[in-house]
Amino acid sequence: MELKPLILIVEDDKTICKFIKVSLETQGYKCEDTKYGKTAISMTLSMSPDIIVLDLGLPDIDGLEVIKNLKDISNAKIIVVSAREHERDKVEALDLGADDYLTKPFGVSELLARIRVCLRNIAKENNVNLEKDFIFQVRGLKIDYEKRRVSIESEEIHLTPIEYRLLVLMSKYAGKVLTHKFIINEIWGSYMESETQSLRVFMASIRRKLEKDPTQPQYILTEIGVGYRMIDE
Template sequence: MDTKPLILIVEDDKPIKKFMKVSLEAQGYKCIETEFGKAAITLTSSLNPDIIILDLGLPDMDGLDVIEEVRESTKAMIIVVSARGHEREKVEALDRGADDYLTKPFSVAELSARIRVALRHFNVDSNSQDKVQSAFVVKDLKIDFEKRKVTISDSEIHLTPMEYKLIELMSKYAGRVLTHKYIVDEIWGNYLDNDSQSLRVFMANIRRKIEKDPAQPKYIITEVGVGYRLVDE
């Protein structure tokens, strides 16, 4: 049985696509590729890749729309690689459900590092039944670690893999303030360059989903200038 991680490369620049494929296969990954967004959606559904490396500038549809299409149906970690280096595009990609963002040009070492971080989370998620604590409950919020399910007043809340990872981390230290740097290092390793903007986007998305009034949160509290705290009572 082939246990190599499967990576879907979605890139319309043929030299870059070939470069990534050759480099990653040399590291032991199994790669499939396409330059079209619609084909990426089909391949994601049929082959269930572990990682999706996605360019935003595709010939048939915008990569942001691809993220939105596949996010509902896959637990794959989505790494955006794009020449769009503006903060707005990065925020929107994360907002749509991407887990990481690399701006072109980037090195093979950097891409490989991001993939290792993503696979680490993917494998941890896959083995979540091994957790000693089966659930976390505070007020109307419940996190079922075995099922990787979050509910508010018994209604399930859909979180992206990275959003779930963040709230799961915070639940382990409920009642304690986690600094921006600690959260970034735990979730992304040392490869996000302490990018607190990405963290703010994810936290805002989680709040929109679990808080009745995100402007007056009762679950995730911002400790200004320090970090975030998930309440424990």
């Protein structure tokens, strides 16, 4: 029997919590819920959920504090669902380790899509598809990590060393929003605000080489004010 993914819902609004839980259970997911951040931390330790759907405005502790604690004790993917719309809240949540961020109100289909991305990333991290470990493919784009080769529809694309490292980083986290700070830390080793413009220049160069129309990118999408996301399907 196939083991159903376990999703922990951390939401203090009863109506929204019930709506999310019923929607997910209808799709075959197993769900547990709580309205308290501290309870969510202890439930994560005892139940080991695959995904945590987390509101930031909780009655006991702030959701951002929950993310900090969860990342120290669990590999569960965290999808934030919050009414906080400011870019700084999204950036902070993602920098702390959240895997995705949905702003309320949101549609069930969008939440389900984000959950599927998280489950695919869990599978990748667990090396479920071992034969594909050295190759990333999406919509005609192919990255052969072993040969350090990038191609579009079998036509080889020539990238500079930094462009290649950026593309590999994005592909390793396909489907996840990576903040400017995270990318810069990974590529340049430390974060400096001045590097943000350099990052934009490199991303623009990558798009010119990969995209048919760089103004309408199909591979690396811009999350305005936050960072970038590589498509994963």
